[in-house]
Amino acid sequence: MNDVSRDWPAPAKINRFLHITGRRADGYHTLQTLFQFIEPLDWLDFTVTGDGAIVRDGGLAGLAPSADLAVRAATALQRRACVTAGVRIHIRKGIPAGGGLGGGSSDAATTLVALNALWGCGLAPAALEQLGLELGADVPVFVRGQAVWAEGIGEQLTPMDADRPWLVVLDPGVNVNTGSVFNDPKLTRHTERITIPRFNALDSRNDCERVVRRLHPRIATAIDALSEFGPTRLTGTGGCIFAWFDDRPSADRAKAGIDAHGRAWVTRAANRSPLPGRLEARQSSTNGA
Numbered sequence: 001m002n003d004v005s006r007d008w009p010a011p012a013k014i015n016r017f018l019h020i021t022g023r024r025a026d027g028y029h030t031l032q033t034l035f036q037f038i039e040p041l042d043w044l045d046f047t048v049t050g051d052g053a054i055v056r057d058g059g060l061a062g063l064a065p066s067a068d069l070a071v072r073a074a075t076a077l078q079r080r081a082c083v084t085a086g087v088r089i090h091i092r093k094g095i096p097a098g099g100g101l102g103g104g105s106s107d108a109a110t111t112l113v114a115l116n117a118l119w120g121c122g123l124a125p126a127a128l129e130q131l132g133l134e135l136g137a138d139v140p141v142f143v144r145g146q147a148v149w150a151e152g153i154g155e156q157l158t159p160m161d162a163d164r165p166w167l168v169v170l171d172p173g174v175n176v177n178t179g180s181v182f183n184d185p186k187l188t189r190h191t192e193r194i195t196i197p198r199f200n201a202l203d204s205r206n207d208c209e210r211v212v213r214r215l216h217p218r219i220a221t222a223i224d225a226l227s228e229f230g231p232t233r234l235t236g237t238g239g240c241i242f243a244w245f246d247d248r249p250s251a252d253r254a255k256a257g258i259d260a261h262g263r264a265w266v267t268r269a270a271n272r273s274p275l276p277g278r279l280e281a282r283q284s285s286t287n288g289a
């Protein structure tokens, strides 16, 4: 029997703001954004096997294992570190998919961090982040597990200890295609760069919002409704949105008032992901064994 290493967490993220500052020669847009972590989480279990195969069960309904970012992450690490072992990955999804909450990227990052330890690859954190970037722009943030100010397309990361407001997150149930937003001719592409000390959440925006509002009127209606309770932003390219508050009762009141627009929940922005703690727990149990 192979041992199962259970309950590796993969949190969701929000973009507290998102400014688009330019476009690179390859068409990708350069951004400034502040990432923090939120609930809900996905949970992953890993069973190392001897046959070299990478197998997934559970996960997002309708998503082929070969397209799953967790499987793609395991395959990339296996190649990079010349690993001969395989793995069975079991994923319990808690994060709504395609909503700008980064669930696929987070599953990829958790897979990289967990398998780097379980397969004994010994890649340094910077090498794991680099490998993650090849899978998606948000993967390095989740590998690091620390709130960051991100620039470039998400590869220039500055750790941040940002304020930790209470949030109401609303999923209007609209799947937004990231490419369709970034390729829209009306997208704001040249917002002036700001410095971290000049950042003020209330003065910032999500530059994707105007395009997303036009493409998805349901999201526009939801933003307008949530804005009645507190300052509201889109996360990533949406469709999820969030409003922030100084205290939990205010967030609870907003949640009660917004339920008609989709599935809403109350959570608190975090500057630390639970992933590094899970890795440390694994390392101390191995050292103690």
Ligand SMILES: C[C@@](CO)(OP(=O)(O)O)[C@H](O)COP(=O)(O)OP(=O)(O)OC[C@H]1O[C@@H](n2ccc(N)nc2=O)[C@H](O)[C@@H]1O
Binding pocket: 015, 027, 028, 029, 030, 031, 099, 100, 101, 102, 135, 136, 137, 138, 153, 154, 178, 179, 180, 182, 183, 235, 236, 237, 238
């Ligand atoms: C903008 C963010 C913020 O978190 O949005 P969400 O995915 O969370 O909504 C991410 O960085 C998204 O990064 P990533 O997840 O790698 O983007 P993809 O879905 O692969 O991008 C789809 C397409 O959008 C365009 N694209 C994406 C990211 C970027 N910085 N510039 C772009 O122009 C490219 O045409 C790309 O082919």
Ligand SMILES: Nc1ncnc2c1ncn2[C@@H]1O[C@H](COP(=O)(O)OP(=O)(O)O)[C@@H](O)[C@H]1O
Binding pocket: 059, 060, 063, 067, 068, 069, 070, 096, 097, 098, 099, 100, 101, 102, 103, 104, 105, 106, 107, 108, 236, 238
């Ligand atoms: N493990 C995974 N979990 C969720 N989505 C995944 C996963 N692997 C690949 N995907 C694909 O990535 C897309 C974007 O999902 P996700 O990362 O959750 O959201 P977003 O990029 O909007 O923040 C999904 O629609 C799905 O096709």
